[in-house]
Each structure stands twice: as C-alpha cells, then as structure tokens.
Amino acid sequence: MALLVLKFGGTSVSDIERIECVADKIVRETHAGHKVVVVVSAMSGITDRLVGYCLEINELHDVSEYDTVVSAGEQITSGLMAIALQKRGVKARSWLGWQIPIKTNNVYGKARIKSIGIEELHKHLDDGEVAVVPGFQGITEESRISTLGRGGSDTSAVALAAALGADRCDIYTDVNGVYTADPRIVPEASKISRISYEEMLELASLGSKVLQTRSVEMGAKSGVAIQVLSSFDDEVGSALKGTLVVTEEEIVEQVIVTGIAHRQDEAKVTVIGVEDRPSVAAGLFGPLAKAAVNVDMIVQNISADGRTDMTFTINKTDLARAIKVLEEDVECSYDKVITRENVCKISVVGIGMQSHAGVANTMFNTLGEKGINIHVISTSEIKISVLIDSDYTELALRSLHTAYGLDCQESNPE
C-alpha cells in the first residue's frame, strides 16, 4: 500500500466526460489499496477565459484580485471530481488551498509555497478518503488566495507529495512521457523511461512544456519520485509506463545526451558599443530585471577602445518592454541596439556530459556541416545551448538527434 499523489492537467479534465474517465483511473488506484491525493487543474479553457476577463477590465489589474478570480477554475474541478469519485462508491472530499492550508508568501500571481498543513489530510487519508485538491492555489499570510503561476498545479502536486511523504507523484498529462526530442519534429524520438531531476530541470526550463520548472526543483530537493504519463492511455501510474524523474543514482544506464530541447519564442538583443567598465552589466541588466524582463543567455564580446558589445536573449513577448528599458532606464551609454526575432534556442541535455569530452564539439560540427550559423552559445555542466535562425530548427534537431545516437534508441524497453 502506497501513498500516491495524482495530478491531472487541464486537458485531462476538459469536460465532464474526461472527469469521469479520470475518476475511473483514480478508483483503480484506490482499489489496489493505495491512499490517494488528487490534484486537479481547471477544465481546459476556463483559466484562459478568467485571465481574459481580468485583462479586459484592466491590463494592469491587481494581482491579488486576479488570483481570487482565476483560482475559481481549479475550485470547480475539485468539487466535481469529488462528486465523480463519490458516485463510484469511493469516499472523497475537496480540500481548497485555504482549507488544508497550503500557505504561501504574499507574491500574488507567482506565490511560493511556504508550508502545508498535513495533519487533517493524513487523518482523512488514513480513513480511506481520497483528498481532491485544486492545484495552483494557496493562501497568503494576509489570508487571501494566491496562485503559483501558470502550470503551478504541478508544483502543488509535488509539494503535497513531499509534505505528505508520498511514495510517488504521478503527473497525468496529454503526452505519455518525456521524449528525447519533440516527436512532432523528430519522428525517431523515443520516450525516456528514467531521467534525473537535473536533466528534467534543464528540459523543463528549455521548453519541453511537460512539467513546471519549480515542481522539478521541489522534487529534486525532496527526493519525491515524479512520473509523467498520459491520462488518455488505459494504464494507471502504478504500471510505471511513463517517464520517471528520479535522482541521478537511480538511473541505471547513463547515456551521454538524454534529450534535445528547443525553444522558439526567443528574441536576441545586441547592444553595440557599451562602455566597458566594472558594473556596466549591472547597469544594463538591473533595470531589465526591475522591469521583469527575464534575460536568458548572455554573451559579452571582447572589448575594443573601452567599448564592448553585449548580446542576450529574452522571451519574444518581452521585447518591446526591453527596448523601452534600454532607451529610458539603463545607467550606461551605448551606440545602438540590434534585435532579431526569428531565432530558436536548441539545447542538448545530459548528466553524462559531465564526464565526457567532445559533446560540444559534436554539436558544433554537426551544425557546421549542415551550414547552420550559431549566434550565441551558452553552456552549463549538463547542457549546451545554441541560438540559431528559426528556419533551421527542424534540420538542427534531426541532425543532432542522429549525431548523439538517440535515433531509434529503445530507452523505454517495457
């Protein structure tokens, strides 16, 4: 008998029919004798509609009120799921964020979980009751509803699993696992059966939109095993047919490169002729951070005549804001700004890289052979990212997938 946290995303609970299917799945786990906590997202479309309402009234709306509005979506699903479980003869009740409580800080819209009250939950779970928790929401120190940011239901699930000491956190979504590359682009991509938190973190933050980044961080910190699997398959999580995110030690056969991610929504900004003196980077990136522009890759060219060029990438949607900041707020002089929108970031990720030389070289050679120009390079211990023209995305992904020996590799041998 295990304690499981099962999380179902928006497409898994898109309508009443899907909610009933999910309820059937949950019942199979309870009938197998497991204690179950269910975390649900809003029925798909609802959150977007509620966000749209807030934006329609005021683009610069009060985020605490926004949280009160949008958290209603998950609240609705939690009650409906409890009703669906009860119909199947399973004891169940909904537990809203403030009822548990899931306490967060006061950063509305992007709150972080500080603590979770588990005593009452444990009592009800011991009593054979399924706890249905709306994801994405918590309660602040001011006793108001907070939300954890888009995709925050993953974080709710992993945080609950960690707090309750769950044996596993199953994230049911519309894909049946994490792949070596986007299968829509690389047909040879295969499902990864086990991946480390660190690798998943790089893949999550690089655009494989399977798990919210923070949920993986939390899993790594707490050691909760996270499984990504499809709610549209007939299997339940206990069959372990999805992708398991675990510690490095739990991965038996290490490969050098685990997967290749890409991200299309980047924009490149180059600031030409920046005066090259200490603290110039702070003068440039400080105001950008203040304006909530998330800077990703940063490259500084060699200095000449006391001037340098600074290149960085940001999210495309932040481009207009970034230019405004550069024109009005930065505390250093420069000649001009050049921007480029049609760029794509490609990253190869793998724990094995740490002990293998030549991984970067394979990447540069492969791209060079195909005539693909690299704009920016950035590396970490377990990944190498390059920025290229968008037009070459498919070509780069497929060539790299082959070059790293990922094609047709049976990484999911069940």
Added chain:
Amino acid sequence: MALLVLKFGGTSVSDIERIECVADKIVRETHAGHKVVVVVSAMSGITDRLVGYCLEINELHDVSEYDTVVSAGEQITSGLMAIALQKRGVKARSWLGWQIPIKTNNVYGKARIKSIGIEELHKHLDDGEVAVVPGFQGITEESRISTLGRGGSDTSAVALAAALGADRCDIYTDVNGVYTADPRIVPEASKISRISYEEMLELASLGSKVLQTRSVEMGAKSGVAIQVLSSFDDEVGSALKGTLVVTEEEIVEQVIVTGIAHRQDEAKVTVIGVEDRPSVAAGLFGPLAKAAVNVDMIVQNISADGRTDMTFTINKTDLARAIKVLEEDVECSYDKVITRENVCKISVVGIGMQSHAGVANTMFNTLGEKGINIHVISTSEIKISVLIDSDYTELALRSLHTAYGLDCQESNPE
C-alpha cells in the same frame, strides 16, 4: 455620509461590459461620500452551468461539494468587480465568505447565516475602501463553503446590511421596483414606492421573484430599509426611485390592497375519503415534509361517515414525488388521489386589509362575475389567495386590479 450595501444580481453583471457599468454606478455613490459594501451574484448563466455539471455527474451529488463548485461563480465576479473599481481610482478589495467570515450552519445548499465578522470590514470601510462580497456563500462550522440557496445573494446583502448597521440595502435587479401586479399581464400596473416588509414577504413568497423571501424576513427582523431598483436605469440608489421596503410605520398613505401576485407553477392534490380522526393531518403531511415536498395551501372538507377530503397545493415539480409518498409512506387510509396541474394561485396583499372588511368579498364577487371558478381559498391577516384554472389568470389579474382601484393609481409620485 451613509453606509450602503449595494447588491447586483446576475443580469446586472452578465458580462464585462455590464460589470463596468455597475462599477460606474458604485463610483457615483462613493464620490457622494458614502461608505459602500457591494454584494455580487455570479455572471448570468454561470451558476446554471455549474449546477448542470454537478447534475450531469450525479443527480444525487454531495451538497457540500456542490457548494464548493457553484460558489465559484460569485467568487469570480467579486474579483472582477474589485479590479473594475480599482481602475476607476477607487480603493476596493474582494472579501470571500470565509474571509469575512460569514458563518452559517452546516445545512449545505440551503445554509442559514449565523454570524458575520464585521470588525475587519469596518476598518477597511473607514479607510475608504469598497468591500466587494460574493453573495450566496458562507463558511460552515466545518470550515467548508456553504451556499444560501438560489437567490441567496439577496440574503447575503441584507444580512451584511443588518450586521454592519447600514443605512440602506439597495437591491439592483432587472426591474425598476415592485409593481401592483405583473406589468406584462396588467398594463395598468404601477410601481409601488413604499411597501411594508410583511406585504413584500407575501409578494416575494407568492411569486413576484424580486427578492428572496429570507432576505425580506431578515430585513423585517433587523429593520434595514431595502430598496429594489434597476441597474439598467441611469439613476443610483440614493435618488430613491425604486421601491422601498420598510416598516409599516414608515408607510405614509396606506392603501387597502397593495398588490396582486400570481403563481403559475402550482399543482393541486386532492386526497379523497381520508379517515377522519385526530392526527390524520400529521400522518399525511409528515411524510410529505420528510420528502421535502413543500405544501402550500391546505383545505379540509367537512367530514361525512368518518371520512373527509383533503386538498392541498404544492409546487408542480414536486408532484411526482408527492404521489409516490402518498402511495407508499402515508400512515392513514384513503380512497384515491386526484391531481390537477393547470392551476394558478392569485393573491391580493395589503396591510390595510386588517382594518377593512369586504376585501375578500370584492375578490369573490369580481371572480364570480367573470365566471371564474375558485378551487381553493386561503387567507392570512394581510392576504387572500385563491386557486383558479390557469386559463383565467390574465382575466382574473386584470379584473381584480381594477376592482381594488389599483389601475393608473400614481403610487410613485416622484
């Protein structure tokens, strides 16, 4: 400077455009220097959709989960209204039922308010902040969300007005007041400028769907002046152009009959040949009450041979259930049951009746002259109700309206 509670129903906040219009109205009251508490319903259609979801999964759903689901509608409006007010430069915040708290008993789906925490609210109101409260919801002793029954937002508003010692509770709806009869049927009907709680109670429970019955009871108990007015008119509540519900003493010019209500959704049930002995009524109506069948008018015919006929009216939707109870559960013998669905209850209501003879006589004569057969009669101190065939509804209403001198009476002289 007054403290006002303003309640806006579903059609008044049906979409973002209407929410913005209502926000403008509220701002006019705050600019006039009033402290304002706003109570909002769900955007029209949302509650029905949420109720539909619950029914779709299980008609016999857990009502506590139902409450968690349907209360989300008002929660959404409250956040959106706060955002709309803030955009207009007015300080505002939403206050959910559990945040205030509005404490209720544990009767989910039809909870009754037990107490309201007003200290924090008063602090914020004194600080010039508008409090936006989702109607219809509270928190039970088990710290779960409860709802007050359909139309419960009226009760939320009046209860808040009573607890806060408000000067007036304005119920904004889609009609501009209470009329002497339904203007769609009686074109000569006129708006009533002042009506007593008792009269309003009779009219509310008799089918003038303007105010939830319990809200009027609460107004009578607490003495809060309630005004019914239209959110679609250009005026605000402080102009007092709607219908004011007040104590009998505050009504200057008393008329004998204030208004005529009708109710089409009644069904008549006659139980023939019931054994006539003490406690037979309890044996008949006890099981009906237990099955939540609301019995309205009751008439018992004279007894013959130790047997009597019992006639009563119920809501049409309860008819099938009532027959089942009569067949299976009643603890007395009878010959047979006759039912009739196409009936209408017509009631003349007026405080003035208490001191005037002949009101009933006028009714019977008027209906008799038009050849309208009366099935059942029931009276109280301030009303006389008759049950007639539905076909005669319009004829009866118009004839009675004329007979009681209500035609073209200028009861709204502003």
